[in-house]
Amino acid sequence: MQEARGSGTTGAAGIMAGYPDAADKGSMRRNNLGLVLRLLRESGEQSRTRIAAVAGLPKATVSVLVTELIQRGLAREGELDRAGAVGRPHRMVTLDGRWVCGVGAELGVDHITVLAVDLSGTVVHERRRGIDLPELSPQETLHEVAEMVRACLREIGARGMSAAGVTLVTQGEVDAGSGTVLVATNFGWRDVPAAAELRARLGPAAPPVLLANDAESGALAEYLRAAADDVRELVYVTGGIGVGGASLSGGKLLRGSEIGHMHVDRRERPCACGRTGCWETAVGLQAFLDAAADRTDRVHDRSVDLAQRLDELLARADRGEPRTLAALALIADDLALGLGILVDVLNPPRIVLGGYFAVFGRYLVDAVQRVLDERRIRPTAERVVVAASTLGLSNAAQGGAYLTLEGIFLDPTSAPERRVDAGA
Numbered sequence: 001m002q003e004a005r006g007s008g009t010t011g012a013a014g015i016m017a018g019y020p021d022a023a024d025k026g027s028m029r030r031n032n033l034g035l036v037l038r039l040l041r042e043s044g045e046q047s048r049t050r051i052a053a054v055a056g057l058p059k060a061t062v063s064v065l066v067t068e069l070i071q072r073g074l075a076r077e078g079e080l081d082r083a084g085a086v087g088r089p090h091r092m093v094t095l096d097g098r099w100v101c102g103v104g105a106e107l108g109v110d111h112i113t114v115l116a117v118d119l120s121g122t123v124v125h126e127r128r129r130g131i132d133l134p135e136l137s138p139q140e141t142l143h144e145v146a147e148m149v150r151a152c153l154r155e156i157g158a159r160g161m162s163a164a165g166v167t168l169v170t171q172g173e174v175d176a177g178s179g180t181v182l183v184a185t186n187f188g189w190r191d192v193p194a195a196a197e198l199r200a201r202l203g204p205a206a207p208p209v210l211l212a213n214d215a216e217s218g219a220l221a222e223y224l225r226a227a228a229d230d231v232r233e234l235v236y237v238t239g240g241i242g243v244g245g246a247s248l249s250g251g252k253l254l255r256g257s258e259i260g261h262m263h264v265d266r267r268e269r270p271c272a273c274g275r276t277g278c279w280e281t282a283v284g285l286q287a288f289l290d291a292a293a294d295r296t297d298r299v300h301d302r303s304v305d306l307a308q309r310l311d312e313l314l315a316r317a318d319r320g321e322p323r324t325l326a327a328l329a330l331i332a333d334d335l336a337l338g339l340g341i342l343v344d345v346l347n348p349p350r351i352v353l354g355g356y357f358a359v360f361g362r363y364l365v366d367a368v369q370r371v372l373d374e375r376r377i378r379p380t381a382e383r384v385v386v387a388a389s390t391l392g393l394s395n396a397a398q399g400g401a402y403l404t405l406e407g408i409f410l411d412p413t414s415a416p417e418r419r420v421d422a423g424a
């Protein structure tokens with residue numbers, strides 16, 4: 001289950017919280033620094049003239065802001081600006097921040113993924129470990145997470161980088177404010193103060209620990225990726241043991257929702273939430289595995305990493321193995337059924353499929369797109385475009401890492417002190 005309700009805002013989650021109003025000169029300067037930094041993230045290398053035009057700020061102001069960002073190590077001079085330059089050519093400005101990173105630690109039913117991304121979005125550390133989470137107590141699980149996060153912090157520290165924070169990404173309904181997992185049905189967790197427990201295990205020198213829901217984190221990672229293509233609105237649907245979703249518009253999380261528990265399946269199979277006929281009983285990972293292979297098949301073996309098991313099934317599909325293909329056709333039908341409802345309610349320009357749906361993108365995307373195209377009421381209505389995530393199974397962990405960096409994009413003066421030995 002990946003219910004994403006009520007976990008949208010945290011202090012550091014600028015993109016989730018929206019941008020603050022300018023209250024005074026100091027905060028206006030911080031806002032403008034953040035505005036320029038976000039422009040560099042979304043649009044890549046820019047000239048000062050172009051930044052001024054897009055941000056609606058005087059060029060002299062932009063020059064001062066860029067100088068400060070460079071001094072703080074968050075931006076650097078790039079290539080010479082040769083377009084339309086009169087007189088002495090200026091250098092373009094590009095996002096830097098290779099010395100500061102965010103850490104995302106994602107808990108799944110059968111794995112822990114810990115990774116770090118730097119300010120420019122490059123993954124600089126990634127480890128994945130298989131676990132059987134329902135067999136462990138929350139404390140045992142968080143002990144494992146802490147071990148992996150400590151190893152990550154040691155490694156990035158040894159490379160001269162600082163961590164702005166750690167986001168623990170879990171399934172279920174989370175209260176980001178108190179860092180509590182309220183209920184995660186597939187974990188068997190209820191009211192677990194996970195952020196505080198992880199923080200305690202990391203020790204006093206550790207950076208702040210946030211908590212986020214995996215569908216929302218995945219949506220954030222997809223949004224930041226799509227923003228480069230000028231897509232400002234999307235719905236993200238992720239398939240795992242649970243099915244979660246969240247929608248983002250203009251950089252703001254509109255809502256995460258319990259879409260996995262929409263009642264769409266007439267077979268009325270029992271769901272872990274206690275009801276029957278939920279969407280995830282039809283399109284969740286377990287439904288797919290059950291349709292594709294007998295329980296004795298190795299693709300059901302949770303001691304084997306999920307990525308490997310999915311690769312095995314993808315290979316079978318690519319060989320034309322009939323049962324796997326039939327299972328995928330079944331999933332595509334039920335996926336389109338639920339997505340059709342989301343399109344009717346939210347009318348998004350783009351739907352991004354994550355989790356195992358993305359692994360089987362070439363078998364699911366076209367089939368789902370066809371159904372959604374056919375059921376448009378008006379042929380002239382804007383067409384929703386379905387795409388598979390290209391960020392891989394770790395996109396929720398990546399989103400968690402980005403969340404810890406959002407505070408810097410909102411207020412660049414909040415970045416940790418740059419270490420003198422940091423690589424430039």
Ligand SMILES: [Zn+2]
Pocket residue numbers: 260261271272273274275278
């Ligand atoms: Zn349910």
